[in-house]
Amino acid sequence: MAANPSPVIEEPTEQLPLAPRYGTAPIAINVRHVRTKDIIVRLLPMAGVVATIGLSVYSPPTGVVDSVIAIAGELAFAALAIVVWFPKSKSSH
Amino acid sequence: MNAVEEVPKHNPVPWIQLLIGTVTATVVTVIADNAIKGEDTRPHNRTLLTNECLAEQHSSYLIFFFAIAISGGILSNSWAGFTLLIAVLLWLAFYTQGVRSTTTHQTKIAKDHVCTAGCTAELKSKTKRAIYLMNLVFALLLLGFGLFLCFMAVRAPAQ
Numbered sequence: 037m038a039a040n041p042s043p044v045i046e047e048p049t050e051q052l053p054l055a056p057r058y059g060t061a062p063i064a065i066n067v068r069h070v071r072t073k074d075i076i077v078r079l080l081p082m083a084g085v086v087a088t089i090g091l092s093v094y095s096p097p098t099g100v101v102d103s104v105i106a107i108a109g110e111l112a113f114a115a116l117a118i119v120v121w122f123p124k125s126k127s128s129h
Numbered sequence: 130m131n132a133v134e135e136v137p138k139h140n141p142v143p144w145i146q147l148l149i150g151t152v153t154a155t156v157v158t159v160i161a162d163n164a165i166k167g168e169d170t171r172p173h174n175r176t177l178l179t180n181e182c183l184a185e186q187h188s189s190y191l192i193f194f195f196a197i198a199i200s201g202g203i204l205s206n207s208w209a210g211f212t213l214l215i216a217v218l219l220w221l222a223f224y225t226q227g228v229r230s231t232t233t234h235q236t237k238i239a240k241d242h243v244c245t246a247g248c249t250a251e252l253k254s255k256t257k258r259a260i261y262l263m264n265l266v267f268a269l270l271l272l273g274f275g276l277f278l279c280f281m282a283v284r285a286p287a288q
Contacts (some may be wrong), residue, residue, distance in 0.1 A: 062210060078161070089147055093143050107145060123178065
């Protein structure tokens with residue numbers, strides 16, 4: 037059997053029109069690529085906040101020391117949750 | 130035989146933790162939104178974001194006040210119920226005024242210096258205070274009300 041000749045694909049000679057641009061700025065100027073994995077990792081301290089609340093509801097702290105540890109632990113997780121997202125001083129003025 | 134049943138002692142810690150948790154969640158969502166949308170490159174972002182966080186964290190108090198009213202047994206005490214009513218009314222005023230203040234940033238910065246895109250000038254302390262002092266005072270007031278209600282609650286969150 038004779039092999040079929042491969043079909044010839046003709047390249048378009050005409051340039052397709054470019055997507056319209058609005059104004060002088062590139063359309064995607066404000067698009068920031070933040071990976072989903074990064075978002076999940078940076079939200080992990082919030083899981084700590086929720087866990088400390090859950091622990092206190094399940095087993096309420098008794099005594100001053102336990103209460104202070106519970107609140108301080110949650111505040112530490114809360115501070116971490118905010119710090120990992122807060123913009124670095126380099127990008128702000 | 131135990132004729133007298135022991136009344137469980139009131140513990141405000143779970144309510145305080147719930148209050149911290151709701152406020153933190155709101156603040157984190159505001160900051161994350163700023164980072165994900167790429168708004169962290171705008172001039173004076175840290176000062177503006179601080180004010181936005183202070184303004185938006187008020188919204189968490191409404192959820193907290195409802196939670197403590199329903200589950201904390203606050204309304205069984207008339208004094209605490211009155212305090213809760215005042216707190217909710219204050220929340221309404223603070224939230225609307227606080228969020229409104231985030232729309233007037235440019236006017237306040239314009240009084241400091243001529244700010245253009247990519248501006249790297251440092252804001253004066255007076256301007257920074259003008260931007261977020263009001264929301265800071267509101268936040269501290271609502272925090273005071275929230276903590277007071279935590280101590281007035283007669284039941285734990287999941288009781």
